[in-house]
Amino acid sequence: MNSDWLERLRAGEPRVVARAISAVERGGADARTIITALFRFTGRAHILGVTGAPGTGKSTLVNEIAKHYRRRGHRVGIVAVDPTSPFSGGALLGDRLRMQDLSGDGGVFIRSMATRGSLGGLAAATADAVKVLDAAGFAIVLIETVGAGQNEVDIARNAHTTLVVEAPGMGDDIQAIKAGIMEIADLLIVNKADHDAANATMAALEMNLNLKPKLENDWRPPVLKTIATTGEGVATVVEWIGKHRAYLETNRRLETRERARARAELELVVQRELMARLRRGLNGTRIEALVEQIAARQVDVYTAAEKLLG
Amino acid sequence: MNSDWLERLRAGEPRVVARAISAVERGGADARTIITALFRFTGRAHILGVTGAPGTGKSTLVNEIAKHYRRRGHRVGIVAVDPTSPFSGGALLGDRLRMQDLSGDGGVFIRSMATRGSLGGLAAATADAVKVLDAAGFAIVLIETVGAGQNEVDIARNAHTTLVVEAPGMGDDIQAIKAGIMEIADLLIVNKADHDAANATMAALEMNLNLKPKLENDWRPPVLKTIATTGEGVATVVEWIGKHRAYLETNRRLETRERARARAELELVVQRELMARLRRGLNGTRIEALVEQIAARQVDVYTAAEKLLG
Numbered sequence: 001m002n003s004d005w006l007e008r009l010r011a012g013e014p015r016v017v018a019r020a021i022s023a024v025e026r027g028g029a030d031a032r033t034i035i036t037a038l039f040r041f042t043g044r045a046h047i048l049g050v051t052g053a054p055g056t057g058k059s060t061l062v063n064e065i066a067k068h069y070r071r072r073g074h075r076v077g078i079v080a081v082d083p084t085s086p087f088s089g090g091a092l093l094g095d096r097l098r099m100q101d102l103s104g105d106g107g108v109f110i111r112s113m114a115t116r117g118s119l120g121g122l123a124a125a126t127a128d129a130v131k132v133l134d135a136a137g138f139a140i141v142l143i144e145t146v147g148a149g150q151n152e153v154d155i156a157r158n159a160h161t162t163l164v165v166e167a168p169g170m171g172d173d174i175q176a177i178k179a180g181i182m183e184i185a186d187l188l189i190v191n192k193a194d195h196d197a198a199n200a201t202m203a204a205l206e207m208n209l210n211l212k213p214k215l216e217n218d219w220r221p222p223v224l225k226t227i228a229t230t231g232e233g234v235a236t237v238v239e240w241i242g243k244h245r246a247y248l249e250t251n252r253r254l255e256t257r258e259r260a261r262a263r264a265e266l267e268l269v270v271q272r273e274l275m276a277r278l279r280r281g282l283n284g285t286r287i288e289a290l291v292e293q294i295a296a297r298q299v300d301v302y303t304a305a306e307k308l309l310g
Numbered sequence: 311m312n313s314d315w316l317e318r319l320r321a322g323e324p325r326v327v328a329r330a331i332s333a334v335e336r337g338g339a340d341a342r343t344i345i346t347a348l349f350r351f352t353g354r355a356h357i358l359g360v361t362g363a364p365g366t367g368k369s370t371l372v373n374e375i376a377k378h379y380r381r382r383g384h385r386v387g388i389v390a391v392d393p394t395s396p397f398s399g400g401a402l403l404g405d406r407l408r409m410q411d412l413s414g415d416g417g418v419f420i421r422s423m424a425t426r427g428s429l430g431g432l433a434a435a436t437a438d439a440v441k442v443l444d445a446a447g448f449a450i451v452l453i454e455t456v457g458a459g460q461n462e463v464d465i466a467r468n469a470h471t472t473l474v475v476e477a478p479g480m481g482d483d484i485q486a487i488k489a490g491i492m493e494i495a496d497l498l499i500v501n502k503a504d505h506d507a508a509n510a511t512m513a514a515l516e517m518n519l520n521l522k523p524k525l526e527n528d529w530r531p532p533v534l535k536t537i538a539t540t541g542e543g544v545a546t547v548v549e550w551i552g553k554h555r556a557y558l559e560t561n562r563r564l565e566t567r568e569r570a571r572a573r574a575e576l577e578l579v580v581q582r583e584l585m586a587r588l589r590r591g592l593n594g595t596r597i598e599a600l601v602e603q604i605a606a607r608q609v610d611v612y613t614a615a616e617k618l619l620g
Contacts (some may be wrong), residue, residue, distance in 0.1 A: 002565060032612045039610035253604065262604035262611070266597070267585075269615040274584045275577075277619075287576070294572035295565065300349035300571070302342045305579040310585075 008035050012075065012136045020136075021111050024128035027121070035128055038135040039301075045077075046245055047132040049159030049186075050127060054146055056167040057191040060228035062144050067231075068238050069140045071109055077133035077141040078110045081126055081155060098180045109133065124268050127158050130230075131200060155262045160246045160257060163237070163284045166205065170196035185221045186244050189237060193225035220248050315517045316347050318343075322446045324419060331421050334438035337431070345438055348445040354450045354566075355387075355444040356555055359469030364456055364487060366477040367501040370538035372454050379450045380417055380549050387443035387451040391436055393467060420445065437468050441507075467574045470555045473497045473547070476515065478507035490571075492518060495531045496554050499547060503535035529557055585616065588618075600601050 002008075008016040023030040048065075052058040059080070066076045113126055125144060133141045145155050147160075164185035182188070188209075190201050205223045222240050226233035248254040290308065293299040299307075312318075318326040330348075333340040352452060358375075362368040366427045369390070376386045423436055474495035492498075498519075500511050515533045532550050534556045536543035558564040599617065603609040609617075 035612055036610045039614075040607050043607055085504060125345045136464055164508050184426055258605040263601045265611045266601060266618070269590065269611050270618055271581065271585050273615055273619060274588065275581050278580065278584065284405055287573075291569055291576060293575060295568040297353055300346045301579050302345055303577045304576055305583055308576070309583060 008134070009038065009136050010041060012138070014106065015134045017109055017132060018111070020132045020253050021129045024132060025113060025125045026109045030132055031128060035131060037133060041135040042131045043134065045130075045138055046241075047130055047134075047141045047143065047159045047213070048241065049143045049145070049155055049162040049184075050165060051145045051162065052165030052191075053205060057164045058144060058146070058165045061165060061189065061226060061234070061237075062142050062189055064226075064231050065241075066108055066140075066142060068234050071251065073154040075107045075137060076109075077130075077136070077138035078108070079126060079129050079133070079141065079143045080110065080112045081122065081143060081145040091288070095281040109136075109138065123158075123181055124265075124272065125154060126213055127268075130158055135283045138258045144241075157261055160248060160254070163189055163241075165189045165191050166201055167192045168195040186219060187237065187240050188221050188223045190223065191228050192225045193227050193233065198225060217251075219244065248309070258297065274297065311331045311346050317472045319348065319442070319446050320351060321587045322419075322448070324416065325444060327419055327446045328421070331350050331439045333443060335423060337435065338509040341438060345441060351445040352441045353441075353444065355441055355448055356471070356551075357444075357469045358450065358452045358551065359455070359465055359472040359494075360452060360475060361455045361465070361472065362376070362475030362477075362501075366475045368456070369453060369574060371499065371501055371536060371547075372452050374541050374544045375551075376450075376452060378544050380415065384449040384497045385417045386419075387440075387446070387448035389419070389436060389439050389443070389451065389453045390420065391432065391453060419446075419448065419538070424437055429602060431582070433465065433468075434575075434582065436465060437575055437578075440468055467571055470558060470564070471496045471551055473499055473551075475499045475501050476511055477488060477502045478505040493579040496529060497547065497550050498533045499536055499539050500533065501536045501538050503543065508535060517540075518607060529554065530612045 005016055009020055016212070020034050023034055025031075050065075051057055052064050062078060062080075065091070066078060069076050111129060113122065113129060130141050130143065143155055143159055162184050164182065164187070166189065168190060183206075188205050190198050190205070192198065202223050202225065209221065222241060224233060224237055226237060228234070248257060287308065290299065290304040294301055294304055315326055315330070319330055334342055335341075356378050360368060360375075361374050362596050372388060372390075376388060379386050401525050421439060423432065423439060440453065440547050453465055453469055474492065474497070476499065478500060492515075498515050499514070503507065512533050512535065519531065519533070534543060534547055534550060536547060538544070558567060597618065600609065600614040604611055604614055
């Protein structure tokens with residue numbers, strides 16, 4: 001990149017932002033140079049995590065939230081974390097449709113990230129992409145993830161406010177409860193609220209919230225209805241995002257969250273760097289010999305690991 | 311555990327199996343001792359991975375497959391990997407219902423594993439639990455996982471045969487295609503096949519399979535219909551599992567898969583051990599100081615990691 005890339009990135013030039021995100025997604029020395037240069041300009045964006053199972057209409061909701069902020073004059077970045085398998089990668093049809101919906105608006109930047117083969121690779125790339133958008137002056141950064149489990153939790157650690165999206169009537173039980181991602185929710189949203197079962201889903205979520213012991217002054221996630229396809233309920237969602245931001249800004253909660261984010265990220269980077277050093281330092285033939293021995297049950301994996309680490 | 315624990319475990323004594331799995335789930339020195347003692351008795355079980363979104367009826371299908379093998383006289387182990395958040399853990403209602411369904415049958419052993427907070431922790435614990443069941447003489451070990459993404463891929467690496475379960479009419483598109491887990495499937499199953507949309511779902515899966523270039527002699531996943539609640543189609547699924555096993559046993563494919571499993575596991579253990587060593591070796595005060603500096607944007611995470619690693 002040219003020497004003036006940082007200036008152009010901070011001015012929000014889409015091509016420079018796109019190239020910087022591609023570089024941090026690839027990782028390595030370029031990623032490091034970029035993050036080292038721009039980290040001091042981060043910390044301004046409000047970072048929103050949006051998660052939910054496929055079919056909940058989560059992407060449509062993310063688009064509507066983005067449009068709402070656009071009407072208020074805010075620039076919006078979207079990082080869609082795409083659980084496409086590590087074997088293929090590639091953009092999904094949904095993302096291409098979405099690009100059409102919001103494209104032509106220079107105040108919106110959308111990027112899909114594919115799952116990486118390496119543990120933690122996606123979480124690190126997502127965290128760095130968010131930093132790029134933050135430094136580029138996007139006031140709102142939306143991170144969208146699909147699925148349930150560790151990925152969502154890792155990504156929630158990157159967000160200031162996490163929205164868990166549910167759709168009524170998708171199965172025999174509430175997916176967020178079943179998947180245990182209720183605990184990362186700051187806002188619970190029942191999308192497709194025109195569906196008959198919406199009230200039952202809301203009641204189940206409320207009941208589940210009531211089961212949890214709450215400390216005084218704790219945030220209680222609101223359970224909100226939306227119909228993303230018509231935009232209904234989105235204004236209320238945005239209002240609650242603002243309330244959550246205000247909550248974080250009292251009693252130094254935002255600082256606590258920032259420290260937790262910093263700690264998680266530091267651990268991730270240290271872990272990956274250690275593995276990279278190990279791979280460089282190791283003799284490939286020796287690894288293959290140990291793999292053969294494990295497969296043949298001549299040695300157990302723990303003893304093999306100890307042999308490698310010496 | 312008593313000195314005769316290994317003998318009793320190999321005889322399949324449920325209490326000893328349960329205690330060994332609890333120990334490997336906790337990790338640490340006990341886990342290591344157990345795996346080091348029993349790894350030489352592993353390699354007999356056929357390991358099945360079953361994955362699918364919540365609401366697909368995947369658990370019911372797993373139960374029916376287990377019952378089918380039981381009728382053939384095989385002992386069956388089930389490891390239900392539970393994506394309950396790392397903040398809570400605990401068994402789900404569904405698992406308790408399942409226990410009732412299959413309990414009282416000494417030939418079935420069921421265990422739920424909760425998501426661990428640490429990267430890779432769950433995959434390692436699952437791999438070790440499978441080894442315990444394998445050494446305890448369970449001919450069939452079923453690993454059940456929910457969700458989409460890296461977790462499923464990591465867990466598929468532990469299985470010889472992977473079943474991806476889909477249900478018709480759960481959203482606006484096929485979840486396995488959207489989530490990119492088609493590539494790990496050896497068998498594709500459309501459960502709830504009495505639903506109107508079942509044929510459309512099967513056709514979409516077949517079409518997606520046809521898009522992929524296949525080498526000669528490659529395995530082409532069959533697309534199968536089941537109604538798990540009545541047991542319909544389960545015999546055919548079990549027949550196809552047998553065909554896949556026979557396929558693996560030709561041309562040394564099983565050995566290739568075993569080596570891939572060994573490599574993935576070795577990498578995971580080495581990575582965790584490196585992190586454990588780092589944590590032991592590090593000065594906690596120093597980490598906290600760096601976390602503060604990252605949160606305050608005084609240092610970037612990569613430079614901080616380098617300072618830690620020296």
